[in-house]
Amino acid sequence: MANKIAMNADGTLHVPNNPTIPFIIGDGIGPDIWQAAVRVFDKSVEKYYGGAKKIIWKEVLAGEKAFNETGDWLPAETLSSFREYLVGIKGPLTTPIGGGIRSLNVALRKELDLYVCLRPTKWYPGTPSPVKHPEDVDMVIFRENTEDIYAGIEFAAGSIQADKIQAFMAGELNVDYGFSATTGVGIKLVSEEGSKRLVRAAIRYAITHNKPSVALVHKGNIMKFTEGAFKQWGFDVAETEFANQTYTWGQWERTKQSKGQEAANEEQREAEQAGKIIIKDIIADNFLQQILLAPKDFSVVATLNLNGDYISDALAAMVGGIGIAPGANINYDTGHAIFEATHGTAPRFANTDTMNPSSVILSGVMMLEYLGWQEAADGIRLALAETIKQRTVTVDFFNLMEQATLLRTSQFADAIIEKL
Numbered sequence: 001m002a003n004k005i006a007m008n009a010d011g012t013l014h015v016p017n018n019p020t021i022p023f024i025i026g027d028g029i030g031p032d033i034w035q036a037a038v039r040v041f042d043k044s045v046e047k048y049y050g051g052a053k054k055i056i057w058k059e060v061l062a063g064e065k066a067f068n069e070t071g072d073w074l075p076a077e078t079l080s081s082f083r084e085y086l087v088g089i090k091g092p093l094t095t096p097i098g099g100g101i102r103s104l105n106v107a108l109r110k111e112l113d114l115y116v117c118l119r120p121t122k123w124y125p126g127t128p129s130p131v132k133h134p135e136d137v138d139m140v141i142f143r144e145n146t147e148d149i150y151a152g153i154e155f156a157a158g159s160i161q162a163d164k165i166q167a168f169m170a171g172e173l174n175v176d177y178g179f180s181a182t183t184g185v186g187i188k189l190v191s192e193e194g195s196k197r198l199v200r201a202a203i204r205y206a207i208t209h210n211k212p213s214v215a216l217v218h219k220g221n222i223m224k225f226t227e228g229a230f231k232q233w234g235f236d237v238a239e240t241e242f243a244n245q246t247y248t249w250g251q252w253e254r255t256k257q258s259k260g261q262e263a264a265n266e267e268q269r270e271a272e273q274a275g276k277i278i279i280k281d282i283i284a285d286n287f288l289q290q291i292l293l294a295p296k297d298f299s300v301v302a303t304l305n306l307n308g309d310y311i312s313d314a315l316a317a318m319v320g321g322i323g324i325a326p327g328a329n330i331n332y333d334t335g336h337a338i339f340e341a342t343h344g345t346a347p348r349f350a351n352t353d354t355m356n357p358s359s360v361i362l363s364g365v366m367m368l369e370y371l372g373w374q375e376a377a378d379g380i381r382l383a384l385a386e387t388i389k390q391r392t393v394t395v396d397f398f399n400l401m402e403q404a405t406l407l408r409t410s411q412f413a414d415a416i417i418e419k420l
Contacts, residue, residue, distance in 0.1 A: 005086040007335040022081040026091020027063045028345025033357035036413035048375040063093040089339040114329035117143035119312040126389040127320035128400035136295045142202040143308025150305040154186035190226035199234040202302040216281040217303035238279040247271035248279040326362035339363040356394040383419035
């Protein structure tokens with residue numbers, strides 16, 4: 001059909017002028033923030049393209065609304081729509097309690113193999129922040145989205161499965177851990193394929209957006225054959241697939257060993273002067289210190305699933321909190337992408353028209369960029385930044401600002417639209 005986004009043979013997206021985009025309205029505050037955000041999206045597209053382009057929104061169901069209407073938390077029709085139309089957007093979803101799907105978000109990522117969780121983190125002037133210089137934070141996190149501890153392979157203490165795994169490890173692998181019936185078991189999975197495709201996507205992003213470095217964040221000092229392997233596979237991708245565009249700290253180490261540290265330093269300086277992207281690595285706990293001490297040292301960050309979860313929320317806190325943190329889950333090979341608000345459903349505030357819609361609005365900005373509609377994306381980003389700078393904000397920021405004007409969710413959207 002003419003209104004479907006498709007993947008071209010060269011790996012680029014074919015985006016019609018009137019693409020159909022599925023959306024999940026979300027639970028809790030989802031309807032409030034979505035209704036505000038969609039007006040901003042539509043008005044920006046109308047303004048910047050004069051009616052030549054328009055998004056056809058297609059609601060699909062997931063979460064509480066889906067369960068109430070269909071008895072299913074994640075209907076098959078929803079997954080089919082995301083597969084068919086490639087690109088979608090969603091609000092926050094309730095996770096069922098007491099069994100069934102562990103997480104609807106994880107289920108969507110697994111079903112569509114959305115291996116990159118993309119989380120850009122940037123401060124907008126005027127946004128309340130707990131750090132002195134939030135303007136120094138400008139990072140894009142590439143979090144591996146399908147492996148690591150979050151693969152979901154774990155068994156409760158005392159279960160048959162946990163007992164079998166413990167017996168196998170003790171008897172067949174000679175693992176002397178001191179297992180007991182009160183020991184739960186989880187399995188950490190890190191593959192060469194999964195690691196390389198994530199780092200490949202991060203390097204391509206750095207090249208496209210003229211970023212100076214990609215940092216591989218890991219705990220390879222402790223988990224040598226999973227996180228340590230992730231680091232090495234990342235260096236391998238850079239050195240074999242992007243040799244003319246990157247310089248790795250692995251190369252620096254090898255030059256240091258063969259020619260000395262000064263020669264290695266000179267080699268890196270020459271690479272930087274030639275405009276090559278520096279591929280560096282850093283231990284995760286040190287990274288969490290350095291983003292406070294020297295955030296300017298980091299630009300694009302590639303990391304595994306659990307590290308990425310911690311890191312992306314810590315960075316979000318530095319620039320105003322997850323209420324203003326956008327996110328996307330992307331498979332760059334198939335083109336499938338779901339853009340999402342990164343916060344929870346906050347059910348106590350449902351239908352109050354009080355919460356900050358910035359997370360889903362900025363996720364929509366990422367979506368417009370992904371479609372190649374850069375003018376509409378830039379327009380929203382600038383208008384939102386100006387709205388915050390003028391201290392016309394929702395209650396979360398209002399409570400942290402002096403001489404601010406309190407706006408409802410819908411009024412905040414109005415203020416952005418006025419500035420487009």
